[in-house]
Amino acid sequence: MKKIFYYLLPLFLLSQSGTAQQDSLTLRITDEKGQIIIGAVVLQYPESYLLGASNEKGEVEIKGLHIPARQQLVFQCLGYEMKALPFQEVKQHPNVRLKEKITELPEAVVLAQPxxxxxxxxxxxxxxxxxxxxxxxxxxxxxxxxxxxxxxxxxxxxxxxxxxxx
Structure with a gap:
């Protein structure tokens, strides 16, 4: 009985570590031209829980996927429009494209004074x-x-x- 236990315990632990590796998702965030976006953040909506930020490769790794399918992921970055997608869609298509957001500032007048x-x-x-x-x-x-x-x-x-x- 002890021999069977010693054989089954490592098998059980290895099977658990194999499923734990599947509990992560790597997303790639790019702009409309396909260029990577560094510093984009991914939030879980409506809880506003920060899941990660894109690295120098434009990738975000989300670990421990305990996100319900009905939840939405919100992608934000300065200079780009916010985008909200259902988690199920992001899981099927891990490449996210953000549109550039142009912000026009009012005219600035500079006057020279002695x-x-x-x-x-x-x-x-x-x-x-x-x-x-x-x-x-x-x-x-x-x-x-x-x-x-x-x-x-x-x-x-x-x-x-x-x-x-x-």
Missing amino acids: LPRLLALTHKQLYKKYPAKKEYVRYYAPASYYKSVECKGHCVNLRHEYGLFI
């Missing part, structure tokens, strides 16, 4: 923001300085910046 005028406007804004502390808000001097960024002892970026010391 430095003394800019300092006067800043001073007025400070008085409006802190009216009770009007006597304590003072600016000492407009200043300009050079800011350098160094890497291994070499200057890689040198900028001339203007500031206001308050």
Whole structure:
């Protein structure tokens, strides 16, 4: 009896590990042109449970598939439209394509002001923001300085910046 137990136990454990490997699903997330999308997230809806994010190959591995067939998976990525698909469909077709989302921002107007005028406007804004502390808000001097960024002892970026010391 013990010999049969010693033969059946490893057989049982191996069969369980074989089914455990089938409890994962690898999805590939691409755009409309077929290029991979890095950083797309997969959520289980309606629980909003994060299942994973796409790696540098555009793949997401979902382990432990205890997701009911009626649940939906939501795919999201910055710059792409959100897409919701039933889990059963994703399981049959593991390649998901996201459409690019174009977001138009309102027009930005950039105005150039001479430095003394800019300092006067800043001073007025400070008085409006802190009216009770009007006597304590003072600016000492407009200043300009050079800011350098160094890497291994070499200057890689040198900028001339203007500031206001308050």
